[in-house]
Amino acid sequence: MIPGRFDYHQPDSLTAALTLLNDLGDDARVIAGGHSLIPMMKLRLAMPEHLVDLKAISDLKHITVKDGSISIGAMTTQAELIGSAELALSAPIVKETALQIADPQIRYQGTIGGNVANGDPGNDMPALMQCLDAEFQLSGLDGQRTVKAREFYEAAYFTARDDLEILTEIVFPVCTGGYAYEKQKRKIGDYATAAAAVLLTRGADGSCSHASIALTNLADTPIYCEDASKALMNSGIDDASIAAAVKSCLEIIDPVDDNRGPAAFKKHAAGIVLKRAIDNAWSRA
Amino acid sequence: MSVEAKTLEERQAALKGLGTSRKRVEDARFTQGKGNYVDDLKMPDMLFGDFVRSQHAHAYVKSIDTTEAMALPGVIAVLTAADLEPLNLHWMPTLAGDKQMVLADGKVLFQGQEVAFVIAEDRYIAADAVDLVKVEYEELPVLVDPFKAELPDAPILREDIADQKEGAHGPRRHPNHIFTWEQGDKAATESILESAAVVAEETVYYHRTHPCPLETCGAVASMDKVNGKLTLWGTFQAPHVVRTVASMLSGIAEHNIRVVSPDIGGGFGNKVGVYPGYICAIVASIVTGKPVKWVEDRMENLTSTAFARDYWMQGKIAATAEGKITGLWCHTTADHGAFDACADPTKYPAGFMSICTGSYDIPTAYLAVDGIYTNKAPGGVAYRCSFRVTEAAYFIERMIEVLAIKLDMDAAELRRINFIKKEQFPYQSALGWEYDSGDYHTAWDKALKAVDYPALREEQAARVEEFKAGKTRKLMGIGLSHFTEIVGAGPVKNCDILGMGMFDSCEIRIHPTGSAIARLGTISQGQGHATTFAQILASEIGISADDITIEEGDTDTAPYGLGTYGSRSTPVAGAATAMAGRKIRAKAQMIAAYMLEVHDNDVEWEVDRFVVKGAPERFKTMKEIAFASYTQAIPGIEPGLEAVSYYDPPNMTYPFGAYIAVMDIDVDTGVTEIRQFYALDDCGTRINPMIIEGQVHGGLTEALAIALGQEIAYDELGNVKTGSLMDFFIPTSWETPNYVTDFTETPSPHHPIGAKGVGESPNVGGVPAFSNAINDAFRAFGSTHTNMPHDHWRIWKTANDLGLHA
């Protein structure tokens, strides 16, 4: 568990970082909190020759709530997400999710940007971001672009981000309705056996005016359950519609056998976890 | 206040002797990061070693090309078996009478096996060079299932001994078969099984796991070519044995070898054996003339240094219709991996598995153990237990539950009617042990009362009804465990390691001003020896524990001993400490009598002094006596105050305990919750209640890990599936419940202070408690037994198989 050789760079501006990435090409890799990248380097599954550390770029660390929209700088740590009073009011599901990631030490280092950019299906933030319908701001030397979280993930460790781009900011609407992030894991510090992010808003007439569901670690990307989300909005929340929504979600997941258990078990657990998340979210809506 | 003005009780308390919850003197440095572990050693010119390891579980090594690695700047050498062969060090003897490759000699037999040893100027260069060594393999069929080892198409693993019909433990019936070990009366047991009113049968698998100490294994070897001395620092649970083995293997005279165990960050059996890394570090230092450090990483630790358990235990238990047990039969298939490197006393290839009659008066029993080679890492160490005692305890405590189901009886009651009674001790077990002491009924009743057992059963029954009525998805399990251990190996007549009798030792020097140093043949890995051995001595010689330094682990200074494992330190070295203390006191008595001008027999011991009988105002304190021993010419008595004791215990000690776990189980997700855990331990005389409690907490947490998820799992190609802490379960405070600890105190009749050892009890007794709780939860639905580890998906599968998800 000794990483290969690498050079370390600590640029103090986004432009400097992008220039370094551009100059160093394939051999360079951005490092944020390092808690996904460094374990891979220790296993020599990743052997970057240059690490470009983003931590000295102060623009990348902020939580801003304005005009019904929340924007979070990529270098904001999970601990900062948990500690933010503003976020607790404007999007409490973020704290609920972050608290289920790893352990406190890791959350002091690990960043939201690293978590969503990493592309590991085990990461919890990507499904949350799909559930929140977040947008990722990507910067390259020749400009900025925005990609929706729901369109960002292509396969395990493959995302819409170009290698020479840096993810700078995550933007999503304020969400104050019912919410829940339910995660089954084997122990503290474990990735999900199955996890579900659910947002449900109760309309004035008591019906479900907005629903959004996404799942973690049940396929090689996070899964946004569009059909189930729409169905819940149309049919309202009752036992039958919840069962139908769960069934529809389970049809589109594709978990793999691993040490957490065989796929059949994970499917079953996913159904239970999702149902609990829906019940919980609706009870808070 | 002067010492003299103190009351007897105050003087007693000032000693901080037996029974005192004295704070651990070690902790100041550990909690401040000031410990000194082997990887903290830094020396000028020190080189670093790292292994090229096999990714295959079974393959011929066709060639090893080190050219590219050698070309890397900073690489000093790359050792292969060919380099070690002229020294006859390419293989080494194991503790179990087998031999093990130090570096792959023509083939590899498990994934992670050591193939070549790179020596470089720093740790990073060494790792880079490992990647540059090119090894060409020819893959062979892999054997992972011990039950397939003797099939006609099974690959032959150990070609080096394929033709040997006789092994270290008797005949071998197949090249993949290591030994058969039989105890008890086969014919009598089988005839009882045939005629018994009730026979319960089950195959109980205690899965492969790993001690996984916080600090991994490592060593620094330093050969001083000028004076011909080799110093070896390392993570050794038995430094003296390492010195002897190093001398025998290297040909360096034993007085020219110094072995030092510095602070050790947990051992749990993992650091008993001798590993290729130690040998390679020594050879590398001899070759280069420089200190060489080798420290394995976490994945190397989990995949290549000694594992634990992996026993398939097929059992049959016979009883009368009323539940009185009449016979026990067990056949164990023991998966030993590629080399038989179990750490057991020589004559016990399956350790003390024959304690498997447990706490019960079972008149007739039979045990057979077959050791089998597979393409897995070698080991089979006692992971926080005396040799295979955890396997034995788990087996009998599961069999009792299985029998209770068959008899449709309460499992607590079944235990009670079968316990060995207090008046039966010393008790001769059917498998050959003499249990020294015990009072199981008292402990059991205390435990059942403490948890209000009848109320728990009522609640459980109500829960089953609610579950059946669809009102809850959670079941409740009550895990009972009454274990008996056999620790403190052990009598030299029965127990040796590589021929060295399993005595232990203590050497005490009292300084002129009345403080002392005591050195022992054991070595603490976190057990708190520096604290507790000083307490034993304080009570024996009347010097405060705070004034006694305890030192272990340096073979140049400590007396020879067999080390620390198998809960043997207190039973053996603790006894040696008391006995050495008594020698000090005997000499002190003569000095006191001289000083007080009375006959030796006219003074008597009182806490910290000798007092003239009938004249309590006339006395000499131990402190005064110590000073006199160095300052006065006393006719007929040598100056100084020192003593050594080598203690060969007459018998093992038999700690026992009653544990009860109450768990809730979510049948839909397999998620479990430990609601309550009650642990009553009887370890005889209690030296330091706080340390006992700490040991129990730690051992129970390991037990819960093992029972609920911790395993070393292999796929069918022999790949390790759980080689990092992401998958290998180590509980944190989150997974750990609050434990309630309790005790009874039944002193060992043969130990000088009546102590029995406790460090391992919670692992031994805890595993069955947790596993029984899980199994018990499903009893109402027709399940008799499921194997550990009880992780989420396996529990879910049990529920699924029982139709509870329909």
Ligand SMILES: Cc1cc2nc3c(=O)[nH]c(=O)nc-3n(C[C@H](O)[C@H](O)[C@H](O)COP(=O)(O)OP(=O)(O)OC[C@H]3O[C@@H](n4cnc5c(N)ncnc54)[C@H](O)[C@@H]3O)c2cc1C
């Ligand atoms: C023991 C352990 C348990 C864990 N458990 C969980 C868990 O339960 N759930 C979970 O979600 N995570 C878990 N993690 C991962 C942890 O949350 C990581 O911190 C997170 O996944 C990555 O964030 P980071 O800031 O550490 O990123 P890094 O490790 O620094 O980077 C990760 C990847 O993203 C890239 N990257 C980082 N930032 C940017 C950026 N701004 N723009 C472009 N690319 C970028 C890096 O190049 C790298 O490829 C665990 C980690 C450990 C070690």
